[in-house]
Amino acid sequence: MIKAIIVDDEIKGRQFLRQLVDKFIPQVKITGEAANAAEALEAIAEVQPDLVFLDIEMPGKSGIELLKEIPRINFEVIFVTAFNKYAVEAFKLGAVDYLLKPVSPPDLVRAIERVEAHLKIRDQQAKKYESLKQQFGQPFSKITIPTTTGFEFVDFADITYMQSDGNYTRIKQKDGKLILATRLLGEFEEMLLPYNFFRVHKSYIINLAHIKKYTKGEGGVVMMSDGSEIDVARRIKEAFLKKIQL
Amino acid sequence: MSRENHAHVLIVDDEEHSSLLIESVIRRHFSNIKKIIAAKTVKDAIHALEVNNIDLVFLDIELRGESGFTLLDKIKDRTFEFICLSASKDYAFKVFEYGGAGYLLKPVNVPELERAFSRIFLKRRHANDAL
Numbered sequence A: 001m002i003k004a005i006i007v008d009d010e011i012k013g014r015q016f017l018r019q020l021v022d023k024f025i026p027q028v029k030i031t032g033e034a035a036n037a038a039e040a041l042e043a044i045a046e047v048q049p050d051l052v053f054l055d056i057e058m059p060g061k062s063g064i065e066l067l068k069e070i071p072r073i074n075f076e077v078i079f080v081t082a083f084n085k086y087a088v089e090a091f092k093l094g095a096v097d098y099l100l101k102p103v104s105p106p107d108l109v110r111a112i113e114r115v116e117a118h119l120k121i122r123d124q125q126a127k128k129y130e131s132l133k134q135q136f137g138q139p140f141s142k143i144t145i146p147t148t149t150g151f152e153f154v155d156f157a158d159i160t161y162m163q164s165d166g167n168y169t170r171i172k173q174k175d176g177k178l179i180l181a182t183r184l185l186g187e188f189e190e191m192l193l194p195y196n197f198f199r200v201h202k203s204y205i206i207n208l209a210h211i212k213k214y215t216k217g218e219g220g221v222v223m224m225s226d227g228s229e230i231d232v233a234r235r236i237k238e239a240f241l242k243k244i245q246l
Numbered sequence B: 001m002s003r004e005n006h007a008h009v010l011i012v013d014d015e016e017h018s019s020l021l022i023e024s025v026i027r028r029h030f031s032n033i034k035k036i037i038a039a040k041t042v043k044d045a046i047h048a049l050e051v052n053n054i055d056l057v058f059l060d061i062e063l064r065g066e067s068g069f070t071l072l073d074k075i076k077d078r079t080f081e082f083i084c085l086s087a088s089k090d091y092a093f094k095v096f097e098y099g100g101a102g103y104l105l106k107p108v109n110v111p112e113l114e115r116a117f118s119r120i121f122l123k124r125r126h127a128n129d130a131l
Helices: A011-024 A037-047 A063-069 A087-092 A105-136 A185-192 A234-243 B016-029 B042-051 B068-074 B092-098 B110-129
Strands: A002-007 A028-034 A051-054 A076-081 A097-100 A142-147 A150-155 A159-165 A168-173 A178-181 A197-201 A204-207 A211-215 A221-224 A229-231 B007-012 B033-039 B056-060 B081-086 B102-105
Touching (some): A002 A011, A002 A105, A011 A028, A037 A051, A037 A063, A063 A076, A076 A105, A087 B092, A087 B102, A097 A105, A142 A178, A159 B110, A185 A197, A185 A204, A197 A229, A197 A234, A204 A229, B007 B016, B007 B042, B016 B033, B016 B110, B033 B042, B042 B056, B042 B068, B056 B068, B068 B092, B081 B092, B081 B110, B102 B110
Parallel strands (some): A002 A028, A002 A051, A051 A076, A076 A097, B007 B056, B056 B081, B081 B102
Antiparallel strands (some): A142 A150, A159 A168, A159 A204, A168 A178, A197 A204, A211 A221, A221 A229
């Protein structure tokens, strides 16, 4: 059973889609509705949906702005809109499909088939990652990094810094090698907490062992052993200085 | 279908610099790609698809005198994923309808290209695992 919510400012739009789903898509259950971005955030937190049908043009925040605000999108998205002009943005955000209103049953069926394929992959990936984590854990000094080609096992000490890149993370190693990890930066943060790493910025986690220089400023700038310069966020400065005991 | 660890990519683009940029990004980041083939016309692309097991196609929509969609229309039982490229936003909705896995605006921005590519290979790898 796929749990879904509908986000649309027009009640008629929500009703129409709900009826269509009820009639043609037995494997999907609509478990929540929202009329704006704020309600949508609440519904997502409460329902933990597998799928969100998302309108784009709504009073207040648009559906696109809403998605950009969510740090970790762990559901599939089908945009449902009266306009086709946002399709490029929808691709960028990783939407599974993009349907024009009024939604036709064949389009909806096609979209749900795509969602099912995505959910299956997501599930396999999660299982595989868990089993690898259990198998290798975070043994002694290595971190398991999922990449597009498999997994890499890297020594904590060899990581200079990690940089957020959308849904991915760029991991810079001391030998200059770059790994593109298929995980969000925030997920690494949890893993790295017990080690000597620090999130100096919303887009950066650095290895404190690789700091070469700190230059004062509003937040300041750290220079890493490879010469990269990374901004420290203003609101993080105090905690950071405490961490490096200045 | 070839396995992910020797995946084959076809780039269909009439502009050589664009094709070369895509190829260089793929080679730099994705060592599992064993073969990258370039085609400038729909005809050459169809031939390349017939003689190779292509997993992923980068498809320029506005080819010289023809449309990338022609290629998609001519291929029955598509077994490859595709990412479309265009200088215009106008075709993106149609690419959703065709089942495209990505849409990149030209000139191609490297991080976006990497992201689209990673997303698709992750998908392909797990799809293969499921076989």
